[in-house]
Amino acid sequence: MQTLNFLKPNRDNIKNYSIIGSFLVLVSLIDVISNAFLKINLTSFLPGSLTTLFPLIFGLIGLNMMRIDYSGNKSLDLLNKNINTNNFNALLTLLILFSVVKVLPQSLSWMILDATISGDSKDACTGTGACWTYIKVWFRRFMYGMYPNEFHWRINTAFILVIALGFVGYFMKDNLKKYLALYYVIIYPVIAYLVIYYLISGGSFGLQWVETGAWGGLSLTFIVSFFCLIFCFPLGMIFALGRRSNLPAIKYISICYIEFWRGVPLITVLFMSSVMFPMFLPEDFFMDKLVRVIIAITLFEAAYCAEVIRGGLQSLPRGQYDAAKSLGMGYWKMHIFVILPQALKLVIPGIANTFLALVKDTPLIFVVGLAELAGMLALAKTNPKWLGFAMEGYIFASIVFWIICYAMSKYSYNLEAKYKTER
């Protein structure tokens, strides 16, 4: 006579247990799925609160019965090891499964199945789902801001040129490689500046002048973060070296600089650049708002950059300094040929993280009136023809930024892994 002890499953009657257990779990899942998809409540005959708890209780009992150590069944073992180690784990597993089943169909149908993308006015959106027509109509504005439509090729060309120039380092011949740092730190920023100035601003070579007030959208995010990165890196290097210096005056100036910028929020720095900075400039000297913002963010990020680079400098063993000194190298020779090449290689992942933070910070320039993506969204949201689509707009912007930032963070993880093994 076989007796089934519900609380203590064992190997002897593994078949009964696993079949009954999986049946119970299946019942609970079917109940939740039918509830979510078909809006049928299978357990409506039960009193109030039991209806909601029913799948949870059944699932828990089922998973408890399936929990047999060393059952010999490969898939059962795998299941038990991964999602069903004890009662608490089983409860969490069920909760996660149920909430996914409950939430996913709703959001999917809102985002895809019931959504509209055809047409080019608000009237096209009559369904209950999302209105991607809004994004479609405003797409160019979101990407390029108020930049005239017929000149968008100029922005694209400028970006392609700048990226292509950035890859020059990969194809340099070996005997030119020693000038690589010089190229990236000094020549490249200048060329990139000229390219962006002449192509996007225009004004010469028969290109029409487009003032920076018209720049905007995602391209502005790229321009701002690109310039801030290439300028803040050399500046950060100087302050990192300064903070490690033996000379007290230089050391304390660097410490003050770094701690000051790291202690204030970016938004006050931007306020400073827009309302306070013009007061400090000579009379009749006009500086474009975009340039002021770029300078402010560069000064701000340089402090963070300096701390990252200082971390790299500190992690080098003392022997490197001693060896370089014993060869009779001076301060600059030692740093340029021995210390910095090794330290900079170490801090590449940290710099990538700083850059990631920088890209995530750029939407802030919205508060001083530069219309990058968040600013364009605010503009589109208040357009009388397109009221009521804030949700779609912010979801679109979130997806765009998420893709950019996620790709960058994955890339920086890869870099980290790569440089970890090389040392």
Next chain:
Amino acid sequence: MNNIIKKFIPQILAILFVVLIFGFLTLNAQTNMDNRGIDFGFDFLSQESSFDVQFSLIEYSGSDSYSRAFLVGLLNTLLVSFISIIICTILGVIIGVARLSSNYLIKNSAACYVEFFRNIPLLLQIFFWYYAALRALPMPEKANAWFGVTYMTVKGYYIPAMVWENLNIFLYCGLAAIISIIVLRNYANKLRDTQGKQIPVLLYSAALLIVLPILSFVFGGVSLGFELPELKKLSKISYIYEGGISLPPELIALVLALSLYTSTFVAECVRAGIEGVSKGQKEAAASVGLTPNQVLKLVIMPQALRIIIPPTTNQYLNLTKNSSLAAAIAYPDLVLVFAGTALMQTGKAIEIVSITMLTYLTISLTIAAIMNWYNKKIEIKEK
């Protein structure tokens, strides 16, 4: 001689450079201000501000001074930071521990959470909550009660207010409980070290924390009442809740965005801290015969906390600084009240922006100094 030149020339040059830059800027500022007829000074702080603030913790009206407005903004900043820090710590610890779970589903949903909220700019998240999610809430007259007494509406979250009598006696009792717990702990530690006796400190402390405040209710004449929010008709179509405490939607959106965003970073700190304790420690502790709970409490946590706390404090600092994004959705924090409205009214750009920056700088440097002191205290003392 050569050495002295090498040492002093760069320093003098650097100092000269800094002095020249500052001199140049001040000179420009002076001429600019002369031209525009603005004078430099902090007299405006005692003048009447004559603007209103939507939400403030202390009594404030337009007839108060600018320095009072500054205080209102600062308190609002601290309030939003404080609430967000508590929520993000709880969330962060849960998510961080979940990332180390052996359960495949839990581990991966925690990882998804972290990757999702970390990679969307904070400003967009704030906008999303404020302009998209919270705008979908019901109007006051259609709101359902949450927990029977609180109402989540498009105009804010209404919760009952506590009406205390003899609050100070209650607070003294709480203070007394805390002090006696500290004394008890020290005594228990001493007893354990000298005689090897164990006292259930946790149980006693919990009892003290509950019993003393209850005593204050019974004997101290303390009483606690609740003031419930009630629906009131303003006109034919507009309703509003009166009584109780109302949390404005700006505050809710800000707290949600800040705590969800920062909790991902806290979670990573917690994970790194627990992973940072080497496996040998756990095995050694288990082999001495400690129970799993004791292993966690006595061996893993003290070591993990040493790794977790410094970067987590850094995240709290970042949160406090990020709370300045409130200005974008018009939550009256320091930046909006002082560097926004007050600046527009007085036109004292240099004074107001520098006061704002110095305030944040003071908060940051104070916490950093405390952290340095704490790190020195807990660092492993090697011989």
